[in-house]
Ligand SMILES: NC(=O)c1ccc[n+]([C@@H]2O[C@H](COP(=O)([O-])OP(=O)(O)OC[C@H]3O[C@@H](n4cnc5c(N)ncnc54)[C@H](O)[C@@H]3O)[C@@H](O)[C@H]2O)c1
């Protein structure tokens with residue numbers, strides 16, 4: 056049993072905002088997390104499939120399915136959508152490989168509308184549950200707003216998500232998934248192709264021969280062997296470029312503040328500082344994402360630090376280079392050659408000076424454009440989008456935490472418990488001051504590092520916010536929604552002496568500095584406090600304020616605080632029975648004998664006002680509250 060006295064308290068800081076929950080870059084191909092499909096037939100959600108808001112357990116669905124599957128969530132009260140049995144709809148706005156399209160068509164109605172203007176996209180989008188794009192479609196805030204809440208998934212068939220307004224997606228509860236692995240090799244090969252063709256003036260001499268010239272002296276190149284190449288960004292693409300450059304006999308160094316040095320060492324690459332990388336390299340190949348930190352990181356200052364005559368390859372994103380500064384560096388000879396696949400504006404404007412340099416090789420964002428990569432990306436993104444529409448947590452979610460399958464299946468009943476406790480706690484608040492701070496305490500025998508509570512936190516937030524607002528809360532937007540509503544969520548993990556087989560012994564939800572409409576639910580510190588556990592796979596309420604109770608969290612609940620004396624259960628039971636209200640369970644808890652007790656009564660239906668009034672009139676009952684679970 057848990058023992059609070061043996062508790063080792065570990066305080067956690069408030070949750071980071073969702074974007075900072077992104078997984079660290081990895082070279083691994085993530086397997087898609089999947090769950091048995093049979094839950095869908097049990098789930099009320101399947102009926103609203105085209106409009107599924109996805110990604111977190113729906114309490115009702117879990118309850119009915121009696122199985123620890125994580126399924127889609129929805130505000131089940133959506134009257135417009137609950138009876139719709141149509142297939143989900145998916146809009147594909149850029150060319151996608153056939154394998155991916157086939158997969159999408161086997162599950163959904165798919166429309167391919169290529170080359171839409173931003174206005175057209177905004178006009179069409181509200182008919183779709185999912186949108187699949189490459190880098191050519193800007194998924195702006197206007198697009199998310201025009202979707203009117205219907206768009207649940209944006210799938211980026213590729214890596215870079217800089218064309219998707221992630222903040223807007225997160226705020227509006229839309230999941231963004233990408234296909235981060237299938238075009239890695241293609242991009243790396245393109246970088247190597249540009250490296251070699253730049254060094255040997257392949258594109259320039261090709262144009263020259265085709266124009267009738269034979270300029271063997273003009274196009275003398277430089278050798279690669281023995282030269283130093285700096286790989287800026289040692290992620291998936293960067294590390295593959297590094298491997299290939301080693302094979303060409305180059306000396307490879309890399310700058311990446313977040314890459315593990317041992318991964319670099321394993322392929323014979325030294326991780327160095329930014330300045331060391333750019334000042335010593337003959338070739339500089341860019342493989343970092345475009346972020347506020349990397350935007351225009353190659354500018355007049357940094358070009359000035361480069362070795363005279365350096366050669367630059369950019370297969371990452373155009374925005375990491377200040378293109379005007381690159382023009383100046385090319386003019387001054389600091390940069391002797393550049394090979395660019397990506398541009399700050401695509402296609403670059405026809406008057407861009409970059410188009411005028413003979414020593415600059417340009418390709419139209421072809422890094423991912425091999426047949427193999429496009430088929431791979433199409434299947435990868437189709438699986439992710441279909442999975443998300445089915446309610447599975449995507450392993451390639453960009454704006455939601457990824458929760459590994461094993462963790463999910465273990466946490467499923469606790470997920471339900473977390474939502475019900477949130478829902479219950481908020482109904483106990485008297486109002487007035489409002490809810491400012493919520494603390495969630497997880498008691499577990501496990502090491503705190505073994506306990507991923509993001510899903511549970513999201514569900515507590517969902518339970519608290521949804522009954523008192525029109526917000527729809529899911530795993531994507533839970534932290535954001537809480538923050539937006541001024542709700543501070545803190546978490547504490549307490550190590551207790553209990554079975555380590557259970558991921559969690561109990562969850563306690565405390566709403567701070569607020570009065571309760573049921574004073575007995577207030578802890579000695581003035582918080583509304585309730586606690587629950589999972590017993591036999593079912594969430595139970597086990598503590599209200601300082602009173603122990605034990606009722607399963609199903610249906611509706613009446614909490615009464617009364618003088619602890621004989622006959623109370625019978626009297627209240629009679630009142631309910633007379634009006635034909637079925638009592639599903641009852642539990643009494645007290646602190647000191649014959650003083651005060653709390654009675655928790657589960658009822659299948661909501662009793663009418665008169666019946667509740669009669670309960671309140673029982674002389675020994677000091678207070679009571681009716682709660683919907
Ligand atoms: N041209 C194309 O068609 C094409 C194809 C695929 C990928 N890309 C682009 O290539 C880039 C890399 O893709 P990836 O799949 O390797 O991504 P990745 O996330 O696997 O790797 C990016 C690496 O950059 C590092 N990084 C982040 N900030 C950095 C900084 N300030 N300085 C140095 N390194 C930094 C990260 O730590 C990470 O290791 C992305 O910009 C992506 O959009 C382009």
Ligand SMILES: O=C(O)[C@H](O)COP(=O)(O)O
Nearest residue numbers: 189190191213214215423
């Ligand atoms: O980020 C990516 O995956 C690449 O830039 C490829 O973009 P594309 O899908 O538009 O070719």
